[in-house]
Amino acid sequence: MAAANGRNIPKEDVIFGISRRAREMAEDVGEDKVINATIGALLDDEGELLVLSSVDDTFMGLEPVEYAQYAPIGGTPEFRKAAIRAALRNYEPKGQVRAVATPGGTGSLRNTIANYSCPGDQILTTDWHWSPYKTIAAEQGRSIATFRLFDENHGFNAEDFRKRVGEMLEKQDRLIIILNTPAQNPTGYSLTDSDWQKVIGILSSQEPEKRIALLVDTAYIDFAGDEDEYRSFLPYLEELPANVLPILAFSMSKTFTLYGLRCGAMICLAPNEEIADEFVRVCEFSSRASWSNSPRVGQSIIANIFADKDLLDRVTKERKEIRDMLLKRGRAFEEEAARAGLPILPYDGGFFASIPCDDPASASRELEAEGIFLVPLAMGLRVSLASVSEEKCRRIPAKVVEVLNKR
Template structure:
């Protein structure tokens, strides 16, 4: 008996996917006709005018590139050599011998995570990946898309204002097996802003070493917490304890290169042979994905980090952005003390980077959006950098109105 004919492929059979939980809110915000609206959703730095600015150092580097650029030819599969060296030095800061370190340029931090996940799935029989609860909304989807099983471990305390270190260590000890991967946020945890301190990082690194887990470290916000060196404490602690790890670095935030998709997979291997072999396998995977990384953002980063004057300008601008975020936190806490004295928001002051949990329920978040044009993620996560300094009092009044 002959088999029935297969049905032809028809795009009309494709069902629409649900909108992205965060980017979909931005689309709604843009369509909102109200003039006094405020977007505190997507993780993008904005100034008081609501614009994501181009840094002065970036503009100066671009001028240099315009005058000196000679080709638009393809980069090598693993990216620009000057960029790779600059990234290695910035991330590892001499803590890893060059022969054990390797860098593969990637299209943004998201691209670095996907490349890393595919490499781990391809080379190590699809290990499980332990993700903190909560974590960036895209982490689980990236791991699943690469064929990896995502498993959760406790990270935040029940009140979502501090680290649950005992819970984290207990979950790993009870559930993780040698060879499993653990994803860690190096600094400025997204979505909570809650980071381990130096002593807690030592305990985390010791437990990971004891359990023989492989660290995959998301380093998207270097310089947005306390400073470039200070934000590296957790990563550098890990480097002292574990023999190998992967770091996914992004320059979207600290260089403002969101649309240039500038990131990297940064590797510490046990020895030079392991580093070389691993890079060759990552390049194989890249070749059948996007083939070659983009040039412009990497050229900007390499130019700035390779020029002492531009580097000073960039570090000064990064400090200004960091200080502004801290001022916004202080102003919001002070404003809430005045309009809602029975609610303590002082926990926001110890948190790092652009994000924090507001403590608002999904119903309160919906009320802020529908009645006042203030857009938050449903979990209550706020992008502090989306606030405007001259509108803090207005924001606090509206938040108090829904409490």
């Protein structure tokens, strides 16, 4: 009955399918014999979801009116302010900052594509990327083009970025560029300040009639390392000329462990009021046309946290504890990969690391037979460090080498 409308809709989501098989195997042979490194949420060593107790306490203390009532389309005023603080922390922008509430970072991606590209356009992102970018673009009649994230020395490939931006702007008058940093999904890479300077230089040298939206997907920004240090790229965004609009897709899913509450915000750092006000107007229009208003509950939680300094300190301290645990898993994985001679992509932080390999789909099936469940991507395998213990992170590399060497 359904119309395909140019989309390629699979029978089962790849990740959920693998996760289901991992659960079935664990029931058969026992949890300790199965490593399910597919899940995109931070779990404790026993596989239980980690929820910040300070956030949970705030949730439990809400009055019904704080979650049952509709929120304004663009979010409550208190939430909008709090979202800007959460995203920018101590950085005081020079330009015009505006926030529009969205259901998670996903909503920010969706609204950016709806308003800063045209049907038929291509959106530029890195070759290693979160696969829903493609889905979100396809749903709206756009498609994804890529540039190579890494050069041969495993550094940021500014030259390929320059080339692809140039090529695409020859064909299109508008271009959305999605960069997921810091702590990218799936590689864990973070653009360095020097990478950022190159990006800004390249975008600043494009023709001023071209309209560029630079969408920085910061879904993992608070799981990369020191929260202020990892915001050092923000001032660079404000060096961009007026034809390039920086937008942050800020997700509360990981930062506040509110995955299921669908809370996030899109935040622009606009050069003037006209562009900033237009941003709010068009994004609210798109929200109205898709999910109407975003859930109020997460907005109330975040607003209450930012209204109480002690509570905010508690949240920040608790988050540091779970981040330190995650980064320890990452270092353990890197160490064992080096010991086993397994090439991995440069991991800096965040939930995932990636192993480049040939024919990832069959590699992942062969690993499944050994009780190791990883997500096959176009050019390799994604390991969720977030969902397995440090001990299991240590076990993965040698096993992957063993399976890949058998082929």
